[in-house]
Amino acid sequence: MGEFDLIRRYFQRPAVAGVEVGVGDDCAVLVPTPGARWLVSSDMLVEGRHFLSTVDAARLGHKALAVNLSDLAACGATPRGFTLALALPRADEAWLAGFSRGLLALADAHGCPLIGGDTTQGPLNICITVFGEAPPGQALLRSGARVGDEIWVSGRLGDARLALEVFRGTVALAGDGFEVVRAAMECPTPRVALGQALRGIATAAVDVSDGLLGDLGHILSASGVGARVEVDALPRSAVLAAQPQALQRECGLAGGDDYELVFTAPRGAALPDVGVALTRIGVIEADPGLRVVDARGTAVAHGLRSFDHFAA
Amino acid sequence: MGEFDLIRRYFQRPAVAGVEVGVGDDCAVLVPTPGARWLVSSDMLVEGRHFLSTVDAARLGHKALAVNLSDLAACGATPRGFTLALALPRADEAWLAGFSRGLLALADAHGCPLIGGDTTQGPLNICITVFGEAPPGQALLRSGARVGDEIWVSGRLGDARLALEVFRGTVALAGDGFEVVRAAMECPTPRVALGQALRGIATAAVDVSDGLLGDLGHILSASGVGARVEVDALPRSAVLAAQPQALQRECGLAGGDDYELVFTAPRGAALPDVGVALTRIGVIEADPGLRVVDARGTAVAHGLRSFDHFAA
Numbered sequence: 027m028g029e030f031d032l033i034r035r036y037f038q039r040p041a042v043a044g045v046e047v048g049v050g051d052d053c054a055v056l057v058p059t060p061g062a063r064w065l066v067s068s069d070m071l072v073e074g075r076h077f078l079s080t081v082d083a084a085r086l087g088h089k090a091l092a093v094n095l096s097d098l099a100a101c102g103a104t105p106r107g108f109t110l111a112l113a114l115p116r117a118d119e120a121w122l123a124g125f126s127r128g129l130l131a132l133a134d135a136h137g138c139p140l141i142g143g144d145t146t147q148g149p150l151n152i153c154i155t156v157f158g159e160a161p162p163g164q165a166l167l168r169s170g171a172r173v174g175d176e177i178w179v180s181g182r183l184g185d186a187r188l189a190l191e192v193f194r195g196t197v198a199l200a201g202d203g204f205e206v207v208r209a210a211m212e213c214p215t216p217r218v219a220l221g222q223a224l225r226g227i228a229t230a231a232v233d234v235s236d237g238l239l240g241d242l243g244h245i246l247s248a249s250g251v252g253a254r255v256e257v258d259a260l261p262r263s264a265v266l267a268a269q270p271q272a273l274q275r276e277c278g279l280a281g282g283d284d285y286e287l288v289f290t291a292p293r294g295a296a297l298p299d300v301g302v303a304l305t306r307i308g309v310i311e312a313d314p315g316l317r318v319v320d321a322r323g324t325a326v327a328h329g330l331r332s333f334d335h336f337a338a
Numbered sequence: 339m340g341e342f343d344l345i346r347r348y349f350q351r352p353a354v355a356g357v358e359v360g361v362g363d364d365c366a367v368l369v370p371t372p373g374a375r376w377l378v379s380s381d382m383l384v385e386g387r388h389f390l391s392t393v394d395a396a397r398l399g400h401k402a403l404a405v406n407l408s409d410l411a412a413c414g415a416t417p418r419g420f421t422l423a424l425a426l427p428r429a430d431e432a433w434l435a436g437f438s439r440g441l442l443a444l445a446d447a448h449g450c451p452l453i454g455g456d457t458t459q460g461p462l463n464i465c466i467t468v469f470g471e472a473p474p475g476q477a478l479l480r481s482g483a484r485v486g487d488e489i490w491v492s493g494r495l496g497d498a499r500l501a502l503e504v505f506r507g508t509v510a511l512a513g514d515g516f517e518v519v520r521a522a523m524e525c526p527t528p529r530v531a532l533g534q535a536l537r538g539i540a541t542a543a544v545d546v547s548d549g550l551l552g553d554l555g556h557i558l559s560a561s562g563v564g565a566r567v568e569v570d571a572l573p574r575s576a577v578l579a580a581q582p583q584a585l586q587r588e589c590g591l592a593g594g595d596d597y598e599l600v601f602t603a604p605r606g607a608a609l610p611d612v613g614v615a616l617t618r619i620g621v622i623e624a625d626p627g628l629r630v631v632d633a634r635g636t637a638v639a640h641g642l643r644s645f646d647h648f649a650a
Contacts, residue, residue: 046375063367066368068455068465070456101367109378109379111382142379155465
């Protein structure tokens with residue numbers, strides 16, 4: 027199977043509205059919505075770094091697009107399309123069939139067509155760039171949090187990290203519990219509808235990819251504010267809640283790979299109901315820095331930090 | 339140096355017109371030109387596959403963006419911005435300084451700002467996605483070639499392949515000659531101004547990345563036509579013209595990595611002068627397939643084919 031056969035067989039799709047030219051020319055040609063802003067994000071996934079070599083190909087296809095859609099969600103954008111650049115050690119048809127199935131199922135669910143990309147031989151590497159739209163001035167940014175705003179998070183935090191610890195052998199979980207957290211790690215749900223519903227309501231937003239402390243820290247830096255977060259308020263699964271407190275806190279505060287939205291909104295704002303649980307976890311304060319407290323308001327010491335690919 | 343320091347130091351740039359949000363949020367936010375179509379292309383470069391591990395970092399930065407701008411050029415698009423996703427074995431400051439210098443110098447020359455991306459640890463891999471604009475209906479596609487159109491190519495073909503043969507040890511060149519062809523391989527010039535000037539004139543266009551035969555073949559397939567190409571008419575450098583005829587033909591017809599534009603235009607069309615040589619190399623015919631002939635019109639036998647990353 028050659029490069030062009032591979033593209034035709036697994037990645038070429040019928041044209042859709044708004045896409046004048048899709049896969050198969052030098053560029054894709056898209057019709058922007060008049061007046062809309064154009065939003066772009068790009069994420070690269072490397073084997074052994076972002077995913078285990080043993081992961082199911084369909085789940086990997088899903089996750090590769092999910093982490094990109096999560097960036098659009100964090101900005102409140104409506105997905106319009108994506109490109110896929112793929113380096114593969116070899117053209118393994120079973121793997122490609124699974125990968126493209128998982129990838130394109132999520133793309134279809136969000137009306138976000140694959141419009142182009144590149145395929146080459148090399149160490150397994152998946153780079154997706156995703157495009158979306160938002161009305162002028164309505165994209166959710168990191169820079170709008172104000173003193174007194176409440177801090178909210180969607181869904182649950184920490185399950186993906188708990189699953190990683192099982193793979194690392196530091197935690198043992200019974201079968202059902204492991205499958206729950208493994209699905210959180212391998213099949214995250216991008217909060218695309220929530221992000222769009224938060225336009226005009228949230229003052230700042232970010233998605234939790236590197237860990238709550240670090241990602242919320244981006245909001246604090248960009249907005250020039252501080253925060254107090256109540257660690258025991260972090261939403262967590264029953265599986266995580268059954269673990270020792272120190273592990274619960276580590277997974278919730280610094281786990282990463284959650285792909286939930288953390289956002290700020292004025293106290294009393296009417297938050298949207300899109301079928302995703304929202305939990306208030308803290309408040310924006312004038313004093314710079316991020317203070318973690320327990321349910322009694324006592325400071326919780328922690329040496330946790332977010333994931334950094336090049337930290338010493 | 340951490341991941342965010344690395345981005346700030348080497349890749350974060352002042353805001354420019356048309357970019358509301360650049361590097362540093364979950365998404366970049368761009369202001370599209372009212373009425374324009376949005377064009378997107380993505381290319382991934384892998385060490386040992388698309389470039390030698392010994393290549394100068396600044397030249398690599400230049401080339402990584404050049405091959406993407408070449409896709410915009412082939413569609414006649416005006417560049418608007420690009421994202422960079424970079425997997426690095428380690429954060430090598432000398433390499434990053436050189437790479438970003440070469441990359442951003444070419445970006446500045448084309449008014450195409452770096453607006454976002456991703457940085458991670460992994461085997462060296464460079465994925466750039468580039469965005470441009472063109473008026474509705476004016477993007478140059480592969481599908482518009484008509485019987486009787488003339489086939490033109492910009493610049494010169496084959497030097498990059500000749501340089502590769504020197505690196506492979508199959509050809510020896512004296513110092514000056516080697517530097518000329520090495521620059522063609524490592525520092526290609528994307529024909530961005532030519533592409534835009536060909537809007538409304540060229541009937542089809544493609545850039546020569548995998549080799550003339552294969553890339554012209556894409557035009558023929560997409561347009562449902564055939565072609566006759568006169569091999570001795572292919573524009574070549576003095577260095578290549580001094581090589582044996584068989585090598586000249588191989589480099590010109592199937593060399594790849596040229597990043598020149600090959601396009602079709604009606605006989606007698608007034609072609610633009612943007613300071614790039616244009617050479618007529620053949621004609622579009624109704625009979626399917628691609629016929630290569632010499633200056634006397636005699637068929638030239640060749641077993642050449644274009645580069646395919648997954649060909650057996």
